[in-house]
Amino acid sequence: MLDFSVKNSVVGFIKTGDVLCPDLISELPESIIEIILIKLPIRDALRTSILSSKWKHKWSSITHLVFDEKSVPICYDQQALQESVVKFISRVLFLHQGPVHKFEIAHFFLQSCPEIDQWILFLSRKDIQDLTLELGNDEYFRMPSCLFTCQKLTRLNLSCCELDLPHSFKGFPCLNSLSFNRVFTPPEAIERLISSCPRLEKFSLIWCDSLALTIRAPQLKYLFLKGEFKDLCLVDTPLLVELSVSMYMTHDLAEHVELSSNCNFVKFLGSVPNLERFDSFMDFTKYLSIGNHDLRHLAIMFNNLERIQMAPVNFSDMKERRTVLRLITSSPNLKKLCISGSSDVAASTSKEDLDFWKNECPSDSVLSKLKFVDLEDMSGVLHEIEFIKFLLGCSPVLETMIIIPSILDKECQLKMLIELMKFPRASSKAGINFIRSNYPIILSPSSID
Incomplete structure (x- = not known):
C-alpha cells in the first residue's frame, strides 16, 4: 500500500x-x-x-474547474445540499490562483443563489474562455452584467437564467459556441448578441418560447433550435452545414403563422447553400409548407445536402408533401433520407390530389446518390404509396429502404406489400425491409423477379 x-x-x-x-x-x-x-x-x-x-x-493553479453532482456528497436534505455546494465552490475559488480558462457548473440540485454574482465577477477577472452554468430549474437567476466584460469567451452555455444585454455591450469578439436553454431574454437581444459575435460557428436555442427570430451570422455552421416560435428567418448564413429545428405550434400560433403571405421555405432555407444535414421535427415541416403555392421554379439548390430527416410529415397535406418533394429534388447529392409519417387516413382525395405526382415531379428527377431510406409510421394512404413509388423509380444506387407501417390491420399491411411489389426499381440492388409486427419482410430485387 x-x-x-x-x-x-x-x-x-x-x-x-x-x-x-x-x-x-x-x-x-x-x-x-x-x-x-x-x-x-x-x-x-x-x-x-x-x-x-x-x-x-x-x-490551486489548474485552469479548468468543473463542478458536477460528484463534487460534494449527495444528501436528502435539499437545503443542506445547496449550502454544501455553494460553500464548496466559493471555497475553491477563494483559494484558486492564476487564470481560469474553463468554468462549469452542471449541478441540478443547485438553485439560484446570490453567490453566483460573485463567482461570475471573479471569473471575469480570470481570463475565462469557456463558461457553462447548468443549474436546477426551480428558480431562474439573473445573469450579472459583468458577464459581458468577459471578452475572451470562446464558449458560453447558459440555462435557467434571465439575460439582459447592457446598452454598452459591443459583442464577444472570440465567441465560437453559444447555447441557451430556457433563457429568458427578448428576441431582439438574441439577434443583437448573435450578430455581434463575428466568429460564432455554433448556436443552440432550446425552450426560449414564443420568439419571432431572425438569425444573421455569416460564420455560423451549426444551428439547433427547439421550442415554440412565432416566426423564424435565416439571413446571411452561407456557411451553415448542419441545421436541426424542433418547432412546436399551438393552435393559436398555427393560425397566426398560416395568415402569413410569405413563403417560409424560401425565407428559412433560401440562404443555406452549403447545408449538409437537415433535421425537421414536430411542426416544422408544416411551418415550412406555409406560403408554398408553387416551388417548382425556385432557383434554390442544396448541392452539399447529404442527409435529411423529417418527422412527422402529413402526406395528406398537399403543401407538406410539396415541401418534402422540393427539398429532395433540390438535393442532388442526397445519400440518406429518414421520414416519419403522420397522414390523415380519413382525408378525401380530390382530382387535384390525384394529379399531384404527375404535375409536381420533374420528369427527369434522379436521386443519383441516395442509398438509404427509412420511412416510419406509414399508414398506407395514396400519397405515401406514391412517394415510395417515386423514390424507388428515381434512385439508381439505392441499397436499402426500410418501411415501418403504423397500421396494425394485417389485411391493410398485405395490401401495402402487394403495391410495393408492383413498383419498378431504378436500382438493381434496392432491397425493401418491411418491418411488420417487429419482424421484417425483405423484398429483394430477386424476389420480385
Whole structure:
C-alpha cells in the first residue's frame, strides 16, 4: 500500500512498505501534472494536496474547474445540499490562483443563489474562455452584467437564467459556441448578441418560447433550435452545414403563422447553400409548407445536402408533401433520407390530389446518390404509396429502404406489400425491409423477379 504522508517520504521518493521508490509523478512537467489534475473530478483534485508538501498547492493553479453532482456528497436534505455546494465552490475559488480558462457548473440540485454574482465577477477577472452554468430549474437567476466584460469567451452555455444585454455591450469578439436553454431574454437581444459575435460557428436555442427570430451570422455552421416560435428567418448564413429545428405550434400560433403571405421555405432555407444535414421535427415541416403555392421554379439548390430527416410529415397535406418533394429534388447529392409519417387516413382525395405526382415531379428527377431510406409510421394512404413509388423509380444506387407501417390491420399491411411489389426499381440492388409486427419482410430485387 502506498504511503503518501510527508513523514514517510524523502524528497524525490515515496515509501511503499519498507522500500523507497522514485516519486516519478512529482517529477513530471507542470503541464503534464495539470492535465492529470484536470482529468480528475474537482473533489479528487483537491485531495492531492495531502500527498506531500510538493503537492499541497498544485491543484490551486489548474485552469479548468468543473463542478458536477460528484463534487460534494449527495444528501436528502435539499437545503443542506445547496449550502454544501455553494460553500464548496466559493471555497475553491477563494483559494484558486492564476487564470481560469474553463468554468462549469452542471449541478441540478443547485438553485439560484446570490453567490453566483460573485463567482461570475471573479471569473471575469480570470481570463475565462469557456463558461457553462447548468443549474436546477426551480428558480431562474439573473445573469450579472459583468458577464459581458468577459471578452475572451470562446464558449458560453447558459440555462435557467434571465439575460439582459447592457446598452454598452459591443459583442464577444472570440465567441465560437453559444447555447441557451430556457433563457429568458427578448428576441431582439438574441439577434443583437448573435450578430455581434463575428466568429460564432455554433448556436443552440432550446425552450426560449414564443420568439419571432431572425438569425444573421455569416460564420455560423451549426444551428439547433427547439421550442415554440412565432416566426423564424435565416439571413446571411452561407456557411451553415448542419441545421436541426424542433418547432412546436399551438393552435393559436398555427393560425397566426398560416395568415402569413410569405413563403417560409424560401425565407428559412433560401440562404443555406452549403447545408449538409437537415433535421425537421414536430411542426416544422408544416411551418415550412406555409406560403408554398408553387416551388417548382425556385432557383434554390442544396448541392452539399447529404442527409435529411423529417418527422412527422402529413402526406395528406398537399403543401407538406410539396415541401418534402422540393427539398429532395433540390438535393442532388442526397445519400440518406429518414421520414416519419403522420397522414390523415380519413382525408378525401380530390382530382387535384390525384394529379399531384404527375404535375409536381420533374420528369427527369434522379436521386443519383441516395442509398438509404427509412420511412416510419406509414399508414398506407395514396400519397405515401406514391412517394415510395417515386423514390424507388428515381434512385439508381439505392441499397436499402426500410418501411415501418403504423397500421396494425394485417389485411391493410398485405395490401401495402402487394403495391410495393408492383413498383419498378431504378436500382438493381434496392432491397425493401418491411418491418411488420417487429419482424421484417425483405423484398429483394430477386424476389420480385
